Amino acid sequence: MIQRLRKKFILMAAFSLLLVLITVIGGMVSVTYINARNEISNVLDILTENRGMLPGKEAKKRLGPKYTPESIYQYRYFSVFLDKNSEIIAVDKRHINTLSQDEIKKITKKIIVDKEVTGDIIYNRTGFAYRLKDTPEGKILVLLDESNILENARAVTRLGLYLGIISMIVFTLIISAFSKQAIKPTIRAYQKQKEFITNASHELKTPLAVISANTEMQELMGDESEWTKSNKEQIVRLNNLISRLVTLARFEENKSIEMHPIDYSKIVLEAAKNFQTIAQVENKTFELNVTPNLFIQAEANTLQEMVNILIDNAVKYCDDNGKITVSLLKGKLGQNAILKVANTHKNSEKINVSRFFERFYRDDQSHSVEKSGYGIGLSMANEVVRIFQGKISGNNTNEQIEFVVSFKLTKNSPQ
DSSP states (O other), X not given: OHHHHHHHXXXXXXXXXXXXXXXXXXXXXXXXXXXXXXXXXXXXXXXXHTTTOOOHHHHHHHHGGGOOXXXXXXXXXXXXXXXXXXXXXXXXXXXXXXXXXXXHHHHHHHHHHHTOSEEEEEETTEEEEEEEEEOSSSEEEEEEEOHHHHHHHHHHHHHHHHHHHHHHHHHHHHHHHHHHHHTHHXXXXXHHHHHHHHHHHHHHHHHHHHHHHHHHHHHHTTOOOHHHHHHHHHHHHHHHHHHHHHHHHHHHHXXXXXXXXXXXXXXXXXXXXXXXXXHHHTTOEEEEEEOSSOEEEEOHHHHHHHHHHHHHHHHHTSOTTOEEXXXXXEOTTSSEEEEEEEEEOTTGGGSOGGGGGSTTOOOTTTSOTTSOOOSOHHHHHHHHHHHTTOEEEEEEETTEEEEEEEEEBOTTSOO
């Protein structure tokens, strides 16, 4: 239990940091990329409006604080002048040396064929942003090597990822080191609760035994009445409650349970047969469908208790003349044993089934005072499923309450 709390605390802390890092680094990278794209667009605007030139005044006006007299020379670009029929008239490649005239013509023809006035094109692993604009003489096509501009954004991205990974590792190590101290109040409260349950259980057994003995003596002396009968019933209920509380504390400790392959099918069949008679007496229909020879890793008595809790819950809270269904089948992939326990309930949609796993929770409609129980049965079932590394869930649809338990089949079970 303590290890679970510690692990949950570390995961929650790490997840919180991850969200912060994603927000901060993601925002920083996004802003950097947006600024880079804006810079590319502004340079292309200047070039197309000035016939492939970058005049200083215009650059300073468009590029703002980023502009310096020397910064113009960082840009690598070339211009192609076309007639009205898109035939190449002239090429200005003074500001780029890596491309030949033939290569520039090849790129130009591809852009003309694509019929896009602006966009990006990759040639020889180099990315170029281009802009095609009509002029009185024909058209001008300007291409700008965007590699250097976008490299700044990529550098920020890499730096952000490195810092993020390092921060996560360092933070996780620090949290792991101090997590025990951080959850110490929770651990102390949990240990006190467990001690209280154990001590209170032992202390309550003695007066209950005395009350039970006195009641039996009173009946032997001929003073049997509805009051003595009621006393005996309440003593039984209290003893059952004490036993369940102690059992639940033992489950949470999870140290004394040894697991080995168990015939799950046999357990479910035996438990179901015990409740079939009760259902018939109460005029409730009981349907059973169990696939034989399904084995799981568990402990027999504890598994039996879990199945009993689920079926008892279904019988107890089923509508009058309603229907209880118990099935144990293989999952779709044949790797899991799926137990489904359901009962009809006309007000099922008004019930918050997920809260049934909370200790001492009793729904006003489905757990009325006329029903026996303490609101810890499903909490115990949930704890057993966790210990056996399974999954449990509840749903309430079509005027029916259903609990589904999934355990992985053992390798020893027939496949």
